[in-house]
Amino acid sequence: MSSGSSTPRTCSAARSPRRDCSWRCASSCPGGAGGAGRRRRRPAAAPDGQAPAEPPLGLVGWVTALATLLFVGGLLAAVAAGYLYAVEAAAMGAVTLLVFGLASRSLDRAAMEAVLHDTMAVTGALFALFVGATTFTLVFRGFGTDRLLDGLVAALPGGGAGATLGVMAMIAACAFVLDAFEIIFVVIPVLMPPLLVRVPDAVWVSVLVLLTLQVSFLIPPLGYAVMMVRGAAGAGAGAGAGAGAGDMMRGLIRALAPYLAAQAVVLGVTLAVPSFVHVMEPADDPNAAPALSDEEARNQLRSMIPMPADDD
Known part of the structure; x- marks a missing residue:
């Protein structure tokens, strides 16, 4: 090729490391000013195992x-x-999120389909759980097992406090392996009537049940919430998550x-001082229906528990 012909220009630094790149190739040469400037502007890589900033x-956003x-x-x-x-609060939150997503155009069709799919799956699971729990309760009572459980609760020593502690221990044991809805639909209907026969303060018993569920869900390693967190962490970490399971x-x-210590303190105070749960109760309404006496409440609860059939 003649000397006057046009030849591609190359970076002079490629031929001699002592010379600088020309202005034409400075932006593309790895050792040039343009390349160095781009490397300085590039964000630093995140350390291994850490998400980028x-x-x-x-x-x-604020x-x-x-x-x-x-909100x-x-x-x-x-x-x-x-x-x-x-x-009602959950429904209001869902509607508000839907309106915000549509107004900000951040809720596309794919996300909407995923949300509807998850909603239908959870709703179907809850209705199936409700049907199964109702069927189980009917079979449970049909075979007379509820009468055996009633006798067990009635035989617990310590009076009303002892019966309450025994039932709370049963609910805590169930909370290790059952969800809250399963406990509410399956365990509560068969444990609460015999307990409320001995302890007519339904508000106190309800608060104790809720506190017991909260404590039991957070007790490692078999607490339901703890197991859910462990499963999600293991799925996100991949196959190498087993090595750090102990950590x-x-x-x-x-x-x-x-959190467990604070909830245990609140549970102990509620057990020791039953009036603690009635502090925020409103004053008596003169137009309200008269409250049932303890004996009337016991009679109604006994009517919910079928009596054993006569052998005659």
Whole structure:
């Protein structure tokens, strides 16, 4: 090729490391100023096993986060104050999220289909659980097993407090392997009537049941919530998660210890002082229906428990 012909220009630094790149190839040469500038602007790689740093929130992000926090806090306050039922608050939250997703165009068709699929799956599972629990309860009572359980609760020593402690221990044992809905639909209908015959304070017993469920769900390693967290962590970590299972369990125990201690203290105070659950009760309404006496409540609960058939 003649000397006057046009030849592709190459970086002079490629021929001699002592010379700088020309301005034409500076942007593409790895050792040039352009390449170095791009390397300086490139974010540093995250260490192994750590997620890359998230970009800071802008004004819109902060406003959205604050509005979400205020909305959730308002719903919880309305439920705690008695203005809304939990179901109504959940429905209001779902409708608000739907409207926000449509208005911000962040809810596309694929996400909507996934949400509807999960909703139908959870709803179907709950209805199937309800049907199965009702059938189990009918069979349970049809064979007379509820009378045996009634006799067991009635034979617990210690009076009303001893019976309450025994039933709470049964519910705590069930909470290791059963979900809250399963306990409510299956265990509560067969345990509460004989307990309330001996302890007519239904509010106190209900609060104790809720506190016992909360404590039992968080007891490692078989607590239901703990097992769900372990399963999700194992699925996200992949095949190598087994090596760190012990470290993860120790970390869970350290993280759950203060919550378990606080809930145990509240449970102990509620057991020792039954009037603690009646502090926020409203004053008596003169137009309200008269309350049942203890004897009337016991008679109604006994009528719910079928008596053994006569042998004649």
